Amino acid sequence: MVTTSSLNLVFTPTKPTSLSWKHSFPSPFTTANCTRRQNRKAYRFVVFATVLADPKPTVLVAEKLGKAGLELLKTFANVDCSYNLSPEELCTKISLCDALIVRSGTKVTREVFERSGGRLKVVGRAGVGIDNVDLSAATEHGCLVVNAPTANTIAAAEHGIALLTAMARNIAQADASIKAGKWQRSKYIGVSLVGKTLAVIGFGKVGSEVARRAKGLGMHVIAHDPYAPADRARAIGVDLLTFEEAISIADFISLHMPLTPATSKIFNDQAFSRMKKGVRIVNVARGGVIDEEALVRALDSGIVAQAALDVFTEEPPPKDSRLVLHENVTVTPHLGASTTEAQEGVAIEVAEAVIGALRGELAATAVNAPMVPAEVLTELAPFVTLSEKLGRLAVQLVAGGSGVQSVKVTYASARGPDDLDTRLLRAMITKGLIEPITSVFINLVNADFTAKQRGLRIAEERFLLDGSPENPLEFIQVQIANVESKFATAISDSGEIKVEGRVKDGKPHLTRVGSFSVDVSMEGSLILCRQVDQPGMIGSVGNILGEENINVSFMSVGRIAPRKQAVMIIGVDKEPNKEALKKIGEIPAIEEFVFLKL
Numbered sequence: 001m002v003t004t005s006s007l008n009l010v011f012t013p014t015k016p017t018s019l020s021w022k023h024s025f026p027s028p029f030t031t032a033n034c035t036r037r038q039n040r041k042a043y044r045f046v047v048f049a050t051v052l053a054d055p056k057p058t059v060l061v062a063e064k065l066g067k068a069g070l071e072l073l074k075t076f077a078n079v080d081c082s083y084n085l086s087p088e089e090l091c092t093k094i095s096l097c098d099a100l101i102v103r104s105g106t107k108v109t110r111e112v113f114e115r116s117g118g119r120l121k122v123v124g125r126a127g128v129g130i131d132n133v134d135l136s137a138a139t140e141h142g143c144l145v146v147n148a149p150t151a152n153t154i155a156a157a158e159h160g161i162a163l164l165t166a167m168a169r170n171i172a173q174a175d176a177s178i179k180a181g182k183w184q185r186s187k188y189i190g191v192s193l194v195g196k197t198l199a200v201i202g203f204g205k206v207g208s209e210v211a212r213r214a215k216g217l218g219m220h221v222i223a224h225d226p227y228a229p230a231d232r233a234r235a236i237g238v239d240l241l242t243f244e245e246a247i248s249i250a251d252f253i254s255l256h257m258p259l260t261p262a263t264s265k266i267f268n269d270q271a272f273s274r275m276k277k278g279v280r281i282v283n284v285a286r287g288g289v290i291d292e293e294a295l296v297r298a299l300d301s302g303i304v305a306q307a308a309l310d311v312f313t314e315e316p317p318p319k320d321s322r323l324v325l326h327e328n329v330t331v332t333p334h335l336g337a338s339t340t341e342a343q344e345g346v347a348i349e350v351a352e353a354v355i356g357a358l359r360g361e362l363a364a365t366a367v368n369a370p371m372v373p374a375e376v377l378t379e380l381a382p383f384v385t386l387s388e389k390l391g392r393l394a395v396q397l398v399a400g401g402s403g404v405q406s407v408k409v410t411y412a413s414a415r416g417p418d419d420l421d422t423r424l425l426r427a428m429i430t431k432g433l434i435e436p437i438t439s440v441f442i443n444l445v446n447a448d449f450t451a452k453q454r455g456l457r458i459a460e461e462r463f464l465l466d467g468s469p470e471n472p473l474e475f476i477q478v479q480i481a482n483v484e485s486k487f488a489t490a491i492s493d494s495g496e497i498k499v500e501g502r503v504k505d506g507k508p509h510l511t512r513v514g515s516f517s518v519d520v521s522m523e524g525s526l527i528l529c530r531q532v533d534q535p536g537m538i539g540s541v542g543n544i545l546g547e548e549n550i551n552v553s554f555m556s557v558g559r560i561a562p563r564k565q566a567v568m569i570i571g572v573d574k575e576p577n578k579e580a581l582k583k584i585g586e587i588p589a590i591e592e593f594v595f596l597k598l
């Protein structure tokens with residue numbers, strides 16, 4: 001069975017390679033089972049290797065982080081805690097940093113990535129919302145973004161409930177009144193929650209915890225979330241409705257979705273006009289999901305009786321903000337995640353993720369890389385190495401390399417397409433294809449972007465084999481179409497450069513070049529020769545290399561038939577000088593040859 005898809009990945013590196021892994025941090029594959037604090041079974045990601053001159057990386061912590069997280073970071077990195085940096089100060093410092101940790105108060109803009117000069121490898125968001133990080137720019141610059149998605153969930157849910165109850169009983173206003181010397185019992189009559197309908201918009205981690213707690217208060221809870229599984233809602237006794245249905249029947253609305261282009265100002269004049277008169281709104285998500293001027297109009301007209309807000313479009317909001325000063329509005333300064341417990345948890349969660357990413361380990365909380373289950377990664381590890389080497393080898397066979405635009409990758413496997421996740425392999429082939437001909441560093445994050453930018457199209461094919469699906473792959477074939485080769489032998493009968501490899505005893509092997517079957521371990525550097533098949537060839541080439549003190553690690557000959565043409569592959573420990581290569585080319589029986597670095 002053959003299926004085809006074009007390159008559509010965001011992703012990358014993995015195991016150290018001689019080009020990309022020059023520091024002594026442990027390999028991602030030997031440390032894959034890093035411990036995570038909570039709920040970490042789900043997914044891990046292959047991140048990347050960094051090239052660091054200083055054995056210790058530098059982590060810039062730009063906002064206050066819990067002590068335990070800082071201590072953890074200090075065991076691994078030089079930690080620079082510089083709070084309240086101006087945008088310009090951040091951009092100036094960033095070129096000296098391998099990682100940056102922020103909360104919601106720091107805008108990590110495109111300029112930050114540009115000014116990092118490629119050194120910034122990971123941005124850690126000590127919290128959930130990543131709307132303050134320019135994810136596209138991070139991806140384009142191959143910078144991983146990780147967050148701390150679970151440690152502040154309960155704190156945010158509790159804050160939502162605190163605002164809900166405080167708003168319903170006018171706690172903040174009554175407190176201010178009594179402190180101003182007044183005693184206004186009839187002014188601050190509240191409303192009851194029991195039996196009222198609460199619409200939770202965004203039924204994720206925080207939303208579902210709010211729903212659970214609101215049910216405990218005797219409320220009827222409904223929710224809207226286009227992506228939430230119905231069974232999760234059912235399990236808590238919550239009906240999932242459309243946006244219009246949910247907002248039109250609710251007495252209270254609590255917001256818990258991320259700020260995205262789709263949710264920006266979703267609560268606008270039109271939405272408010274559909275609500276029940278006297279509705280009450282809580283927002284501990286993001287200020288930007290509400291059109292704040294429209295909310296002021298809705299409060300003035302009485303459509304919205306009260307609002308309790310922890311988040312604002314601009315933080316801090318302007319001192320004269322009509323919304324903040326409105327008598328029916330209760331506000332807190334983005335305190336949802338601000339409990340001692342949550343901040344310690346978030347700090348550890350983000351510190352672990354950042355350290356793991358800098359070590360090149362598999363990170364569980366990446367937000368701009370594809371999710372690949374840990375067990376898949378472990379199984380595919382040797383094929384990951386093979387993929388990169390095949391890409392690296394194939395592109396070096398192209399005459400003038402940079403004209404590569406159309407690549408076909410064939411995966412031969414006894415597994416069905418659904419049982420073989422090839423995203424990692426495809427990215428490593430991309431890495432192998434692009435890195436030798438550019439100065440671009442390719443990793444899990446930017447492989448897709450870089451390939452697209454270069455107009456490189458990678459089509460994937462599955463070749464379904466009979467037999468046991470125990471081994472994920474039998475072989476991988478990389479073909480480059482519409483190019484000339486500097487080693488004509490690598491061109492297959494159908495006109496493409498073709499190389500094929502397999503994993504043998506856990507090691508990558510080159511098993512085909514063009515139409516020739518070969519079998520060599522893919523290590524170090526290779527000399528590929530096409531020659532007339534005759535005795536003494538191995539000795540002739542070996543002598544020339546010996547004279548230059550170049551160690552030969554292996555030799556392999558593949559031939560069509562005795563005394564006809566053969567392909568000889570010689571593994572060498574270092575690059576022969578020009579003179580030695582010239583002498584090899586002058587051996588009469590050698591028709592063509594090429595030197596390749598793996």
Ligand SMILES: NC(=O)c1ccc[n+]([C@@H]2O[C@H](COP(=O)([O-])OP(=O)(O)OC[C@H]3O[C@@H](n4cnc5c(N)ncnc54)[C@H](O)[C@@H]3O)[C@@H](O)[C@H]2O)c1
Pocket residue numbers: 128129130149152153156201202203204205206207224225226227228256257258259262263284285286310311334335336337338
């Ligand atoms: N105030 C705070 O201090 C604080 C603390 C934690 C989280 N938050 C914010 O709360 C929000 C939720 O956090 P979380 O941890 O529950 O995230 P989450 O990813 O677990 O949940 C978000 C949910 O929103 C849903 N969603 C996406 N688009 C939607 C749309 N158009 N309409 C309705 N639902 C939509 C998603 O499907 C998801 O289920 C985020 O914006 C986060 O930044 C704020």
Ligand SMILES: O=C(O)[C@H](O)COP(=O)(O)O
Pocket residue numbers: 103104105126127128129130152334336337338
């Ligand atoms: O998205 C979040 O995690 C919260 O908004 C918390 O933000 P903070 O880290 O700035 O408190």
